[in-house]
Amino acid sequence: MADGDELRDLWDGFEIYGDVNSDEIGSVLREGIIALDTNILLHLYRCGANARSQIFDVLEEVKVNLFMPAQVQAEFWRKRDGVIREVITTSSLAGLREAQKKALAEIRSWRRRAMSTVEADELTRDLEQLFRRIFTSVSADDGSRGINLKAALSSAHDDAILQRLLALFKSRVGQPYDPAAFETHKRRGLERFEKRIPPGYMDSWKHGQVEEGLGDYLIWEQVIDYASVAGRDVLFVTDDEKEDWWRLDISGEPIAARVELIQEMQARAGVKLHMLRRQEFLEIAGALLDVTVDESTIDDVDPPSLTIDASDGVSLAWTPGRLKALLSRLAEVGASEQEAVIRFAAGPGNGFILRSKVYELTGRPESMLLVGFTKPVVNATNYLQEIGEIPAGIDTALESRYQRPGKAEGFAVPESVVESLKDLGEESSGS
Structure with missing residues (x-):
C-alpha cells in the first residue's frame, strides 16, 4: 500500500x-x-x-x-x-377436482368408522381411475375469469x-x-x-x-x-x-x-x-x-399446468410419509413459520387457520402483509417432486383463502393433510 x-x-x-x-x-x-x-x-x-x-x-x-x-x-x-386454451381447460376442471377431493375425503372418513383398509384402498383406486377418465374426456367449458x-x-x-x-x-x-x-x-x-x-x-x-x-x-x-x-x-x-x-x-x-x-x-x-x-x-x-x-x-400465483398422472393407483392425496417429508424440508430450509402454520391448521384448526392466529404463531406484526406466505411450501413441494418423494399434481398443501378481494381470511390445508398429521401423531405416540 x-x-x-x-x-x-x-x-x-x-x-x-x-x-x-x-x-x-x-x-x-x-x-x-x-x-x-x-x-x-x-x-x-x-x-x-x-x-x-x-x-x-x-x-x-x-x-x-x-x-x-x-x-x-x-x-x-x-x-x-x-395459455388461453390452458386457462379455459383448467378453470373448467376446477369444480371436478374439488368434487374428487371431497369424494376421497368421504372414503377416508368411512374407513375410520366402518370400512376395512383393503376395501377403502380399492374404492380409492376405482374413484381415482374414474376421475382420470372424466378429466380426459370432459369437454372444456369457458373458464373466462371475467x-x-x-x-x-x-x-x-x-x-x-x-x-x-x-x-x-x-x-x-x-x-x-x-x-x-x-x-x-x-x-x-x-x-x-x-x-x-x-x-x-x-x-x-x-x-x-x-x-x-x-x-x-x-x-x-x-x-x-x-x-x-x-x-x-x-x-x-x-x-x-x-x-x-x-x-x-x-x-x-x-x-x-x-x-x-x-x-x-x-x-x-x-x-x-x-x-x-x-x-x-x-x-x-x-x-x-x-x-x-x-x-x-x-399473492395471486399462476396455477400449474393441468397434468393428470396416468399411472393407475397413484394417489394425489397427502400421506403420512409425504407430509413428514414436506415438514422436514420446511424445517431444513428455515421455513419454520410455514411448518407451524400447517401443523396448527391440520391439527387444532381441523383444516383451517385464521389470519389472526398466523400472526400469533409467527410473531409477525399485524400491519405486515402475508404476501407470498405459502411460497416456501410451494418450493418445498416442487423440490420433493423433483427428487421423486411425492407425485406431480399432488394437492396444494397450504392455500390462502379469500372471501373477497383484499386480505386473506386465513389459510387452509387439504383433508388428506389433516388425516396424515393425525396418523403421524399416532405413529409417534405408538413408537
Whole structure:
C-alpha cells in the first residue's frame, strides 16, 4: 500500500450486494425503463378479473416508461393461444377436482368408522381411475375469469386483455434483430451458456428450439441495447425464478438480481439494473404510486399446468410419509413459520387457520402483509417432486383463502393433510 492511501470500507466496490431501498425503486418507476418479461403479460390471462384490473391500473401509472423487447413481443404472440386454451381447460376442471377431493375425503372418513383398509384402498383406486377418465374426456367449458376467453381465442378484436396491452405498448416495442445480427447473438449466446454466464444458460438444453433456448439472453441483450440509448436505469419484472437471473437463498427463493447482470448493465449501458418479481413489483408500485392493489392480487400465483398422472393407483392425496417429508424440508430450509402454520391448521384448526392466529404463531406484526406466505411450501413441494418423494399434481398443501378481494381470511390445508398429521401423531405416540 502506497504512502497516503486510505484504507477502504468493506462495502467499497461491492455496493451492489446491498439492499435496494424504496427511493431507488420509486425513482426508476417514475423516470426509468420498465421492461416486463413475457410471463408477466401472459399472467393477465390467468388471473381473476379484480387482480387483472389492478395490475392494469399499475401499468397505466407507469406506461410512459414501459418498454417491450422484441423477443418478449415474439414470445407473447407465440404463447398466447396456448395459455388461453390452458386457462379455459383448467378453470373448467376446477369444480371436478374439488368434487374428487371431497369424494376421497368421504372414503377416508368411512374407513375410520366402518370400512376395512383393503376395501377403502380399492374404492380409492376405482374413484381415482374414474376421475382420470372424466378429466380426459370432459369437454372444456369457458373458464373466462371475467372475460370471454373463447371469443378472445377466436378473434383478437374480442380479446379485452389484448386490446389494453396494444394501447399500453403503442410505440413502445423494440425492433427485432435482422438475420445477420440474430446469427451473431445466437453464436454469442451459446458461447455464454457454455461458460454459464447469465442469463439464459438454464434454458440452454432447448437447443432444438433455438429461439426458445436463447429467449432470456435475447431479452437481456435488447434491454441493454435500449438502455444504452435511453440512458435511464432499468427495472426488469419477471416471474422467472431460476438461478440464471437471481441470487437464491437456501430454499431457492430469489434474493436479488445476479451480480453479474448488475455489473454487465453498468459496464455496457452505464445505468443501474433493478429486478423484481411480479408480487414485489405490484406491492411496491401500488404503495409508491398510490394505486390500490389488494393482497389477493399481490399473492395471486399462476396455477400449474393441468397434468393428470396416468399411472393407475397413484394417489394425489397427502400421506403420512409425504407430509413428514414436506415438514422436514420446511424445517431444513428455515421455513419454520410455514411448518407451524400447517401443523396448527391440520391439527387444532381441523383444516383451517385464521389470519389472526398466523400472526400469533409467527410473531409477525399485524400491519405486515402475508404476501407470498405459502411460497416456501410451494418450493418445498416442487423440490420433493423433483427428487421423486411425492407425485406431480399432488394437492396444494397450504392455500390462502379469500372471501373477497383484499386480505386473506386465513389459510387452509387439504383433508388428506389433516388425516396424515393425525396418523403421524399416532405413529409417534405408538413408537
